[in-house]
Amino acid sequence: MFSRLRGDFPILDVRVGESPLSYLDSGATSQKPQCVIDTFVEYYAQRNAAVHRGAHSLAVEATDAFENGRIAVAGLVGGTPEQVCWTKNATEALNIVAMGIDRASRGFGGEAAQRFALGPEDSIVITEMEHHANLVPWQQLAASTGAQLRWLPVTDSGELDLSELESIVDETTKVLAFTHVSNVLGTINPVEMLVARARAVGAYVVLDACQSVPHMPVDFTVLDVDFAAFSAHKALGPTGLGVLWGKSELLDALPPVLTGGSMITTVAMEDSEFMPAPQRFEAGTQPVAEVAAFATAVGYLAEVGLQDVFDHERELGRLLLDGIAEIPGIRVLGDAAERIGTVAFDVDGVHAHDVGQYLDSQGVAVRVGHHCAQPLHRRFGVTASTRASTYLYNTAEDCRRFLTALAEVRPFFGVA
Amino acid sequence: MFSRLRGDFPILDVRVGESPLSYLDSGATSQKPQCVIDTFVEYYAQRNAAVHRGAHSLAVEATDAFENGRIAVAGLVGGTPEQVCWTKNATEALNIVAMGIDRASRGFGGEAAQRFALGPEDSIVITEMEHHANLVPWQQLAASTGAQLRWLPVTDSGELDLSELESIVDETTKVLAFTHVSNVLGTINPVEMLVARARAVGAYVVLDACQSVPHMPVDFTVLDVDFAAFSAHKALGPTGLGVLWGKSELLDALPPVLTGGSMITTVAMEDSEFMPAPQRFEAGTQPVAEVAAFATAVGYLAEVGLQDVFDHERELGRLLLDGIAEIPGIRVLGDAAERIGTVAFDVDGVHAHDVGQYLDSQGVAVRVGHHCAQPLHRRFGVTASTRASTYLYNTAEDCRRFLTALAEVRPFFGVA
Amino acid sequence: MSTQMQQLYQQVILDQSRARTGNTALLRDEATGRHGCSHQVNPTCGDEIELEIELLDDGRIAVRWSGDGCSISMASASVLSELAADASVDQMLQIESAFHELMHSRGTMEADETILGDAAAFTGVSKFPARIKCALLAWMAFKDALNQAQAAREENHHA
């Protein structure tokens, strides 16, 4: 079945020089099926209008497309459509939470927001394997409120070191923010255990679901997290769209960050009142075409089935790991048992940039660099790595082409 | 020539019930020419990848498309490509300035940012005709810093009342933020005069260019503003993309608001360093397909020529105003001489919502409501108005159809 | 004229939007019975209504409102007021729930005139998603105000 899906993705027929393309960079951004591309065309050619503001027929159709996107996403990750707030990307979603807490700490949002207020006696806990998007905003929040920033370390196997969990996440902890799946190591983190500890100390849980939602069945209500974030572009959807998901009671209480049109009830020159979620976080004209396209993407994912996607990618991940183990001079970063089909590695004597360049010359697209996780790379004693990440359109043939090319890298650079 | 352009916009062939479509709601969002739609298809089918992060060939092509967008926009509005920062919409762009100043006022951004710091002894000046996007963020900034929020009033003719300019914009004023063109009245404001006053007192000028950039030649370097904002979707471009333009020295000194990946130089667990503009304001995966599509839109606008666009719309605006004057019981809001082809009005005895509904039944799409400018409507003694706004694809026939339908409104509702 | 427009703007609606039954000065704290007051805004168009409910001793409800809005929202408040004049609290709640369901039917439901009375004239509105909020505005205020009035009565009972 999965090899048939490949035909739905027109870009996979592109040739790189003389080679066919093996796209193993879906961890950065995914490719789009034709139906998602078609939705753009259809939207702009037939339904484009500003939403929520007009009596005319196009505006009604555009509004429908926009609100149906929320229904689709709630179907994907659980909860009700009102729990789905649109953002420009996952980064904005995480910032909205961190900056909303900052504003609450400074007295914005009235009584209702006081539950979020942080001060120097409080702590925020993250992990050493976070993407910068789930790290820098918390640094900023700590700097602004005086709260202490702590983190859970990472073991050699690329898993969270929970041996000190009880002392790191303690009674002072107000926020525990962590990634569901590492974008570098592919490790799946034990959400239940972390949520349980957060509940025990009364901390809010913020889940970075960028690398989980596209690759496995995820239900935020079952995981019982308070806030979660992910991006459409990593899940067959368009660029320019992310999702902030939250418990309604919390979303309605969190002070908004970006303010302006369409998120207010009344505006006077002196001051304004804000709408409840999701509109509260959706100031200005929204990425409407993108939402329509993402609804199509979510439908496509649902049709394939995320459990099948997960199983397929695990298999590919196995092929990659087994194959790499046969090639001398390559060190894989981390070896967690619970993982998605993403593998990052260091090639002895050849810099990641050069590895990526060689693979590209063979039509194999991978990512090189720190993958927006500098602290994690430092943890493994490198500044950069090469990462191969799979998705539903990848095949065993992609893995084979990758492994063949990878085996040639050290000889090419004269280090083997 | 302009009647030929209509054929480039596929949506204009859509029928509303039994009627052809006369789209007079471009002030809310514009329609897209086929070439812009094609760019999406081409981007996703051939070049999609994460930008600025990879050695592989797709990533290089995506990065080119992304950076060429900056060059196109700099060609449109003046300045260098580095002065063009991508945002999700104009609202985010205005918020970045207001919230960046807020952060500077709280000590973020170090020495360089201190020039922006505001306190209770300072004032921020806006106008009574602002869109909520250029109003609410300044209220928030005033509330946060203790600075005083002041505004320039609007005259009966719908122009800025500058009689008290010297006392409203005074030595305490650190920011003067105003719209280039009113999204309700169509009035073009005297930028030179306002900038001159701001310079005299040492205030920064923030220009809301949402309604000017799409409709007339605009050069921010000639206007000599410090920051400017506009949205792609109002200028033949896609949803999900806006522009923050600024003087480089100021952009590089303004503390970033959203933080995360791709905007940092180095990240440690404890703290991080940020890149200069434009990357500084571009945290996370950017709307890359949208930028590619907008570059095409900007090329299309340049080919038509913005002076011609302006002249064409002025003519249509004249037709609308002259025609409305013939219909009894209709009051146009404002009658500034310097204006674009946008007209808002009140129908005696019929609520704007009902006016819009009737026009829609005749295939004429207009906007009704407060158009995100509640204070301005209050100024004119109404809570809502009906607005017809033109663009380059509109024709005299659209105006005629609008006027015919409008003349039927009061009889239909039994008030004439 | 399209038939959709005729369905939307039934004569009843046009008439009621001018009649504005119940559109009178609010009593606020001068009301003698248990009362509640709700202010509802439709943020998209600026329509607003302030609606006051008074629970009378004979089990009936007095409704007073003031507002500004389109013909649909004003007619809806007017019809609501007329219905309230002849109905018990329970009957009004039944009407409210039937009306709510009708509005969200997107034109797929037949209105039950025996329950809805003149409110059945709003059937056509359900085909216009952007106008549903207009029709519901007064009813949202009604429910909210009623809750307040009942809560006030509860308090009284326990006091």
Add this chain to the structure above:
Amino acid sequence: MSTQMQQLYQQVILDQSRARTGNTALLRDEATGRHGCSHQVNPTCGDEIELEIELLDDGRIAVRWSGDGCSISMASASVLSELAADASVDQMLQIESAFHELMHSRGTMEADETILGDAAAFTGVSKFPARIKCALLAWMAFKDALNQAQAAREENHHA
């Protein structure tokens, strides 16, 4: 193997990336002559270089650097150091400017070997936009450090 790859990874580049001429401990404030030091980072890949320049009394320049990065960036620092050993400040500035121009030519320029020497081997890099920064990293550090060293000398003159 594609010829583009052979053009990119010239033997000179592979050799120099291993040789790493100039890759020695920095003297920092122990340098006797006027000196400057610059730290440059390529934020996309994490490549970094710290490069020190010392203006010697005989008008020559000593270059020392330490860094971590891809073969292109390391080879570039190495070639730079070799060139600096035999060139005056003015000659180095001429090389720097020629190299800069070459890198931004997107493969449309012939390298002038009489000026560039071994740096001409980087011609192929200009066809790989993502790698241009790698080749320029050491040269950016060089220019920055040189400015500092010259500023330090100016100060001295005026003191």
